Amino acid sequence: MKIGALAGRSGLPIKTLRYYEDLGLLPAVGRSEGGYRLFGEESLRRLEFIRRLKSLGLTLDDIHECLAVHDAGELPCGDIQRQLQRQIDLVDERLRELRLFRRELQSLLQNWQSDPAPNTAVICPNLNV
Amino acid sequence: MKIGALAGRSGLPIKTLRYYEDLGLLPAVGRSEGGYRLFGEESLRRLEFIRRLKSLGLTLDDIHECLAVHDAGELPCGDIQRQLQRQIDLVDERLRELRLFRRELQSLLQNWQSDPAPNTAVICPNLNV
DNA sequence: CTTGACTCTCCTCCCGTGGGGAGACTCTAA
DNA sequence: TTAGAGTCTCCCCACGGGAGGAGAGTCAAG
Structure with a gap:
C-alpha cells in the first residue's frame, strides 16, 4: 500500500502520514524501487490507535512511548x-x-x-x- | 533613558523591550547619535499597562489596539x-x-x-x- | 586613550502538529 | 511511448512571545 492509499483508507492527510513516519510512529515496511513508501495493513490499526490517544490529549511523544511498549510485545x-x-x-x-x-x-x-x-x-x- | 536602564527599572528583559518597540507598543522618543534607543519616563507607565493587560489574558495585538486608542487621546x-x-x-x-x-x-x-x-x-x- | 560595559542589527530557535508549495522523479494505464 | 497522476525531498509558514548568540559599533569613567 502506497501512502496515498493509506491516506484514503485512514482519512488522514498524506503530510500527516509522512510526519508520523519521520517521528517513528508509523514505520513503513519498506520502499519501492523508485523510493515510494510502502505500508502494511497493520498501519491502519496503528493509525486508529494514534488517533484515539490523540483525542484523549496525549502528545505524539506520549503515543510514541506507548507504541514502543506495544512493539516490544507487551x-x-x-x-x-x-x-x-x-x-x-x-x-x-x-x-x-x-x-x-x-x-x-x-x-x-x-x-x-x-x-x-x-x-x-x-x-x-x-x-x- | 537607554534600554538597559528601562529594563532595570521595569524588570523586563532588554529583548522584550526591543520586541515591544518593533511591534509599536513602546515607541522610543528617539535615538542617540550612536543609534541607541532613548525612552522617556512615560515608558514605565506604558509597560505597567502592558504587563497588567497581559496578565488578564490579552494578546499583544489586543493591547496594541488599546494603546492606539490611548495615543489618540481617548x-x-x-x-x-x-x-x-x-x-x-x-x-x-x-x-x-x-x-x-x-x-x-x-x-x-x-x-x-x-x-x-x-x-x-x-x-x-x-x-x- | 583605553577598557569594559553597553547596545546595535540580524539571524536562528523554541513549543506542537502539521500545511503549502517547488522542482524532480516514478508509476500505471491506454 | 506518453500523458497524467502519484510521490519524493526540501524548505518556509503558522501560533505567541520572546531567548540566544554573532559580530560590530558606542558610551562613560578613570
Missing part, C-alpha cells in the same frame, strides 16, 4: 492508564486556574465604569494602571 | 471592557470543554483493567483500538 495498557491519570491531573489543575482567573475578570468587570474621569497619571482609571 | 476603558468580556466568554467555553473532557477520561479509567487478556486485533484492549 500490552501498553498500564502506560496508557498512567498517562490518562496524569491527563486528569493536568485538566484539574487547569480547571482550578481557569476558575480563579474567571473570578478575577468578573470582579474587575463588576465595578467597571464605562465613562470614568480621565486621570493623566494612568492609562486606564478602571485598572488604575 | 480613554481605552470601553475597549478594555469589551476585551475582558470576550475573555470571560473564552474562559467559559474552555471550562465547558475541560469538564466534558474530564468526564470522558474519568469514565475510561473507571472500568480500566490493568491486566486484560491480550487481543491480537487491537493494540490496547481497554480502549478497544
Whole structure:
C-alpha cells in the first residue's frame, strides 16, 4: 500500500502520514524501487490507535512511548492508564486556574465604569494602571 | 533613558523591550547619535499597562489596539471592557470543554483493567483500538 | 586613550502538529 | 511511448512571545 492509499483508507492527510513516519510512529515496511513508501495493513490499526490517544490529549511523544511498549510485545495498557491519570491531573489543575482567573475578570468587570474621569497619571482609571 | 536602564527599572528583559518597540507598543522618543534607543519616563507607565493587560489574558495585538486608542487621546476603558468580556466568554467555553473532557477520561479509567487478556486485533484492549 | 560595559542589527530557535508549495522523479494505464 | 497522476525531498509558514548568540559599533569613567 502506497501512502496515498493509506491516506484514503485512514482519512488522514498524506503530510500527516509522512510526519508520523519521520517521528517513528508509523514505520513503513519498506520502499519501492523508485523510493515510494510502502505500508502494511497493520498501519491502519496503528493509525486508529494514534488517533484515539490523540483525542484523549496525549502528545505524539506520549503515543510514541506507548507504541514502543506495544512493539516490544507487551500490552501498553498500564502506560496508557498512567498517562490518562496524569491527563486528569493536568485538566484539574487547569480547571482550578481557569476558575480563579474567571473570578478575577468578573470582579474587575463588576465595578467597571464605562465613562470614568480621565486621570493623566494612568492609562486606564478602571485598572488604575 | 537607554534600554538597559528601562529594563532595570521595569524588570523586563532588554529583548522584550526591543520586541515591544518593533511591534509599536513602546515607541522610543528617539535615538542617540550612536543609534541607541532613548525612552522617556512615560515608558514605565506604558509597560505597567502592558504587563497588567497581559496578565488578564490579552494578546499583544489586543493591547496594541488599546494603546492606539490611548495615543489618540481617548480613554481605552470601553475597549478594555469589551476585551475582558470576550475573555470571560473564552474562559467559559474552555471550562465547558475541560469538564466534558474530564468526564470522558474519568469514565475510561473507571472500568480500566490493568491486566486484560491480550487481543491480537487491537493494540490496547481497554480502549478497544 | 583605553577598557569594559553597553547596545546595535540580524539571524536562528523554541513549543506542537502539521500545511503549502517547488522542482524532480516514478508509476500505471491506454 | 506518453500523458497524467502519484510521490519524493526540501524548505518556509503558522501560533505567541520572546531567548540566544554573532559580530560590530558606542558610551562613560578613570
